[in-house]
Amino acid sequence: MRARLLVLVVALLLVAGGAGVAVAGQQPRLRAAGPTSVSGTDATAVFTIAHRVVRQVRYADHGTLAYTFTLHNDGGLPLTVTGLAPAVSPRLFRLRDLRTTSGDAHFTVPAGSSRRVVLRMLMRGCETLSARAGSFVTTVALDTVRARVLHRVVTVRLPEELHTGSPREAFCPNATATSRPPG
Amino acid sequence: MRRPLPRLLSRLLAVVLAVCGLLVAGGLSLASAHEERPASFPDGTGHRPSYLGLANPQHRVVCTDTSARRIAAMPAGTLKQRNTALLGECRFHSIQTAINTITHRGTSVYVLPGRYTEKKWATARRSDYCAHLKTQSKDPLPVSEYIGSLTDPDSGRKPTDPIALSYADQLRCQHNLNLIAIMGDHSPHNSSMHCDSVLCGTQVVGTGADQGDVVIDNRFSKLNGIRADRAGGVYFRNFTVQQAEFNALYVMETDGFVVDHVTARGNDEYGILAFASDHGLIQYTDDYFNGDSGIYPGSGSDLNGDNTSFDPIRYAIEIRYNRSHHNTLGYSGTAGNSIHAHDNSFFGNATGISTDSLFPGHPGLPQDHARWDHNKIYANNANWYTKYVDTGVCAKPMADRGYIHGTVCPVVPVPVGTGLLIAGGNYDSTDHNWIYDNWRNGTMQFWVPSPLRDEYDPTKLYDTSNHDHTFANTMGITPEGAKKWNGLDHWWDDEGIGNCWEHNTSAYGAPTTNFTVPPPSCADGGSVQTPGLAVKDAGFLSCAEYDRADATFHHPPGCTWFDSPTRPDGSASGGPLPSLTAGAAAEPSPGPAPVAPALGALATGLLLLGGLAAGRRRRTTAKG
Numbered sequence: 001m002r003a004r005l006l007v008l009v010v011a012l013l014l015v016a017g018g019a020g021v022a023v024a025g026q027q028p029r030l031r032a033a034g035p036t037s038v039s040g041t042d043a044t045a046v047f048t049i050a051h052r053v054v055r056q057v058r059y060a061d062h063g064t065l066a067y068t069f070t071l072h073n074d075g076g077l078p079l080t081v082t083g084l085a086p087a088v089s090p091r092l093f094r095l096r097d098l099r100t101t102s103g104d105a106h107f108t109v110p111a112g113s114s115r116r117v118v119l120r121m122l123m124r125g126c127e128t129l130s131a132r133a134g135s136f137v138t139t140v141a142l143d144t145v146r147a148r149v150l151h152r153v154v155t156v157r158l159p160e161e162l163h164t165g166s167p168r169e170a171f172c173p174n175a176t177a178t179s180r181p182p183g
Numbered sequence: 184m185r186r187p188l189p190r191l192l193s194r195l196l197a198v199v200l201a202v203c204g205l206l207v208a209g210g211l212s213l214a215s216a217h218e219e220r221p222a223s224f225p226d227g228t229g230h231r232p233s234y235l236g237l238a239n240p241q242h243r244v245v246c247t248d249t250s251a252r253r254i255a256a257m258p259a260g261t262l263k264q265r266n267t268a269l270l271g272e273c274r275f276h277s278i279q280t281a282i283n284t285i286t287h288r289g290t291s292v293y294v295l296p297g298r299y300t301e302k303k304w305a306t307a308r309r310s311d312y313c314a315h316l317k318t319q320s321k322d323p324l325p326v327s328e329y330i331g332s333l334t335d336p337d338s339g340r341k342p343t344d345p346i347a348l349s350y351a352d353q354l355r356c357q358h359n360l361n362l363i364a365i366m367g368d369h370s371p372h373n374s375s376m377h378c379d380s381v382l383c384g385t386q387v388v389g390t391g392a393d394q395g396d397v398v399i400d401n402r403f404s405k406l407n408g409i410r411a412d413r414a415g416g417v418y419f420r421n422f423t424v425q426q427a428e429f430n431a432l433y434v435m436e437t438d439g440f441v442v443d444h445v446t447a448r449g450n451d452e453y454g455i456l457a458f459a460s461d462h463g464l465i466q467y468t469d470d471y472f473n474g475d476s477g478i479y480p481g482s483g484s485d486l487n488g489d490n491t492s493f494d495p496i497r498y499a500i501e502i503r504y505n506r507s508h509h510n511t512l513g514y515s516g517t518a519g520n521s522i523h524a525h526d527n528s529f530f531g532n533a534t535g536i537s538t539d540s541l542f543p544g545h546p547g548l549p550q551d552h553a554r555w556d557h558n559k560i561y562a563n564n565a566n567w568y569t570k571y572v573d574t575g576v577c578a579k580p581m582a583d584r585g586y587i588h589g590t591v592c593p594v595v596p597v598p599v600g601t602g603l604l605i606a607g608g609n610y611d612s613t614d615h616n617w618i619y620d621n622w623r624n625g626t627m628q629f630w631v632p633s634p635l636r637d638e639y640d641p642t643k644l645y646d647t648s649n650h651d652h653t654f655a656n657t658m659g660i661t662p663e664g665a666k667k668w669n670g671l672d673h674w675w676d677d678e679g680i681g682n683c684w685e686h687n688t689s690a691y692g693a694p695t696t697n698f699t700v701p702p703p704s705c706a707d708g709g710s711v712q713t714p715g716l717a718v719k720d721a722g723f724l725s726c727a728e729y730d731r732a733d734a735t736f737h738h739p740p741g742c743t744w745f746d747s748p749t750r751p752d753g754s755a756s757g758g759p760l761p762s763l764t765a766g767a768a769a770e771p772s773p774g775p776a777p778v779a780p781a782l783g784a785l786a787t788g789l790l791l792l793g794g795l796a797a798g799r800r801r802r803t804t805a806k807g
Binding site (some may be wrong): 043044045047048049050051052054056058088091129130131132133134135136161163165168169 | 729736
């Protein structure tokens with residue numbers, strides 16, 4: 001009897017362990033999609049080149065660009081987004097936060113469901129970038145957690161590549177004669 | 184929740200790296216931007232001047248301490264006799280000082296053999312007014328149009344250096360930015376930008392046997408070597424000008440000018456730059472070691488802006504018999520409108536010729552009606568990006584980079600190995616050229632969406648890369664008949680209407696192209712919009728992030744333009760650009776090798792089980 005119980009416990013442990021392994025090994029599946037919109041810029045347009053969908057925005061120094069899109073959780077577990085993960089900052093943007101449209105910074109996307117979210121980013125840095133150069137935001141790295149313990153950074157490709165050009169100095173108040181490379 | 188230490192460490196590392204990156208970028212970004220006042224086109228009533236020779240009765244003579252020795256060394260002949268006679272008249276040791284004494288239009292400044300650094304003007308103390316234009320200018324540019332550099336907030340009472348000055352301030356403070364200045368409009372407050380002074384028709388002429396006998400060396404002391412601004416009728420001949428951060432020779436808002444037998448070399452950006460000018464001629468120049476282009480006819484007078492015929496009304500600037508080589512670009516022209524460039528040689532550059540509608544702030548966009556014919560455009564494969572940017576040479580102080588000895592620090596991204604590039608041009612003609620030995624593409628043409636030039640009118644989205652004709656060119660064959668293949672003869676993104684390629688011959692037999700649907704002939708109207716046909720990615724979007732001073736973006740992610748193409752071997756496979764593919768919708772962050780996640784998952788599972796078991800034991804114990 002005791003031996004049978006031991007076998008049962010071991011079997012249960014193996015099954016549970018296997019399930020844990022399976023769950024832990026599964027990549028979170030987040031996907032960004034439209035519809036999209038932006039605010040915080042006075043001009044924007046979308047165009048397509050090859051497979052690239054680009055949303056051009058006019059740079060507004062130290063303005064906050066808010067980019068709204070839909071975040072889909074295609075995985076099998078609910079997934080909680082806890083914030084932005086560190087990543088290399090684009091030259092003309094500093095990503096500030098990602099929230100739901102209702103303002104939640106920590107939010108859960110149920111399995112197979114989606115949430116409308118807003119990515120806010122500060123437009124800055126033109127004083128160090130030539131007026132002939134530009135900057136893209138194509139992905140966003142998110143800190144996520146599943147089942148309370150499975151932390152993972154997920155990089156999500158945005159539905160459009162956000163792009164802005166470094167402005168002429170008239171629109172870059174902190175630019176100086178020596179702050180930008182030629183261009 | 185407390186984060187694992189490695190994660191904290193990695194974040195700290197990222198922050199440290201980011202800070203270091205900013206410091207590096209900031210520390211290296213010491214060059215000035217070339218902002219300029221908003222420019223207008225001349226009204227076109229001027230005319231191209233003629234050379235007045237070495238016997239113009241209205242003249243000034245400039246010499247150096249070495250001129251007599253140099254003249255003595257000249258071979259006997261009329262030129263030596265003339266130089267000897269002029270030497271006896273020499274009253275000036277500075278070109279600018281001589282210019283400042285001109286009292287009649289059409290005066291020639293004869294510059295005898297020697298090296299001129301114009302030390303007096305290079306080191307002259309600025310007036311308090313000129314040193315504080317940002318705060319004291321009587322004629323500041325309107326705020327809405329102000330495109331100049333602002334006062335460095337850390338400079339305190341130190342002199343400030345705005346780059347974009349109003350014309351009135353350029354006139355008052357001629358040597359803030361320029362070693363030698365010829366400012367022709369002496370009534371800046373009236374509505375006319377005509378040349379109206381004694382400086383109209385000034386000719387600056389080196390009297391040596393060739394253009395190497397007179398060297399005007401800016402030594403990076405001023406932004407520009409020579410500036411001719413609203414200086415209608417100006418004529419530059421037979422000298423070398425070198426080592427400027429922006430332009431060796433700069434012609435601005437000028438109706439009527441000639442640059443003739445001039446060498447422009449060793450500049451951070453441009454050799455010869457003509458902006459918003461008309462009735463111009465650039466001929467017999469030799470332009471090399473420039474970080475942007477040897478010759479830049481940007482924002483040429485927009486004579487054909489409303490012309491919907493392929494044939495131009497007339498050209499604004501003619502460029503002929505020049506050699507422009509070993510630059511980032513042999514020729515470039517944002518809004519290079521109404522330019523006729525023929526019988527030139529563009530070789531040894533990263534890209535031979537480029538015109539574009541990519542960059543905002545240039546009057547006359549989108550670019551239109553340029554013609555390039557009977558040029559030799561060859562061997563443009565120089566990869567300055569890997570040679571000098573990647574190796575840190577371009578991070579040195581400008582004067583230490585060795586520009587005069589051949590260093591080229593590209594200011595802009597270009598596709599290495601390209602003969603002629605039209606990035607968003609209209610009604611351009613590329614005909615009867617020899618285009619060979621360019622290892623990526625012989626010609627390259629693509630659409631530039633209007634928002635990239637800050638034009639957001641949706642009706643203008645597709646207003647570039649239309650009605651361009653490429654015909655009767657010899658591709659991959661030298662004028663002597665030797666085969667020197669291009670990687671691909673013609674690259675096109677399939678976008679635009681009215682474009683055609685015909686009657687071009689090729690070393691491959693037939694020209695190699697990447698066209699999805701070959702367009703109809705020119706006579707039949709050229710290309711048509713093909714619904715559902717996706718345009719190809721020319722790569723410029725990724726490369727547009729290029730910044731030579733940035734630790735990351737001196738090689739922007741995804742940019743393949745700086746990859747040296749392989750030398751074509753004559754097989755017809757060609758060498759189109761690598762395609763860029765969109766990534767997956769979701770990308771897990773880069774992690775360890777595949778084995779590691781599995782082990783991690785196993786450990787997590789066991790920990791989970793262990794935790795559950797321990798909790799059960801604790802609960803059991805509590806109950807018990």
